[in-house]
Amino acid sequence: MELLAVRNTPVMEIIEDSKIENTSKTRFIEANTVNVSLSHLKEECIIPVFAKDNETTISHYEFVNTVQDALHEILGHNAHLKLDIRVSHVIKGRIPSAIGKPAKELLEHEKTIYYERMAFVFEIPEIYEVINGNRINLCVGGVRAYNQENLFSKKSIEKFKVFVGYQNTVCTNLCIATDGLKADLRVSSTMELKQKVYELFNSYDRQSHVNTMKSMLNHKISEEEFAHLVGKMKMYNYQSKEAKKQLFPITITETQINSIVKDYHTDIDFMKADDGTINFWNLYNLFTEANKSTYIDVNFERNANAYEFIQYLTNFKANEVSNWYLD
Structure with missing residues (x-):
């Protein structure tokens, strides 16, 4: 698939949804999730490790950043990307010096957290279609769920989910076709992850997806x-x-x-x-x-x-x- 090049500005702009208030109608997922920023994942969350060898997992931040880098290379520096990150199932901890301290007395710097599950979407407003008056924008997203990994073992191949599809701007509903979803993507590095994202882009038939959705009107x-x-x-x-x-x-x-x-x-x-x-x-x-x-x-x-x-x-x-x- 050839993604459309966008010729507007020479700068790729990342707009994070965590900076605006999300109502239920503007979330791509609800369940029990909360909205966080990419900087929060990078600077305020610890990185889980494989217990038997203490090797790090690919973090949520690295996952999002790797997909962002892939989009940067595919679309160039001139796309406006709207990023929305949702997380759930927070895993709490504390630093060693806070051992034995009552939870209610913990200071912020003594707490550690990471999220067991994370989903994100990059919306690309410049590449869109209109169906029955509804504008649908091209989007790319992914899911990481640590509950699907065996973190009590040695470092092994890690599982991710990535999709390319559309998002209905009327309601932020995601529109994901079968060929646009890799639900069992297994990699051992961010380099391999980026390559798999490229392969998904190439296998996704954007026009067929749009035509099928338009035919639903008939x-x-x-x-x-x-x-x-x-x-x-x-x-x-x-x-x-x-x-x-x-x-x-x-x-x-x-x-x-x-x-x-x-x-x-x-x-x-x-x-x-x-x-x-x-x-x-x-x-x-x-x-x-x-x-x-x-x-x-x-x-x-x-x-x-x-x-x-x-x-x-x-x-x-x-x-x-x-x-x-x-x-």
Whole structure:
């Protein structure tokens, strides 16, 4: 894939979302996350190590900075990048001199922290498309979850998740296609990590992704079909193993399904039409909005699953073929 060059200013500008107040509508993920800055990760967080040999892991800061460097080389110095970092599951500690001190008496310099899970997104506003009046900007992001590493062993290959896709500026919903996600990227150095990011860029078909999302506008379902879909999604997890093999796998939770139903009636941007119908683009955004409640460590996979599922339903509707989820 050839990313578009942007010819505006000779300086790459990094705008961090941690410097502005985030409401729930402007977060790409919610769950139990908080917003932090890149400088916070660099200067105020310790770096976990592999316990048996005391070798350092690739830190959250190094991960974000490596992807930033890759974008710098791909886009040149003239792109404006909007960075949003979300973290969860803080791991607290203290310096040796504070051993035995009551927690409530600890001074700030005596505390240590790092975050078990971290997700980030670089939004690239200059490279965008418009779908049904919604501007979607190209974005690149990643996830690191230390709970998926064996930190009690010797240093080994480390796991990361990286994606390239789009972000809907109306609601900051991420739009991740299957070929834009590497959910099990394993590397041993930042150099190797950067190379894997390049490979992802090259394999991602941006135009095909956009065309698929635009095609979602061409088909819709009735209120009755929507109700049927909701019921079948709730039934999915209770099917037998053999029955599930014949069905499209979905990873959405029942709580998120309830959120989709609520937003079908109330979401000002993507709710049903007056006659109760809803096109698949709006339905897709109801899914990605609900997915914001997914924890960091599986968020991107569920987002990609939502894309695949809506694409699957769209294809059946376009070909006027019966489908278990809709009939």
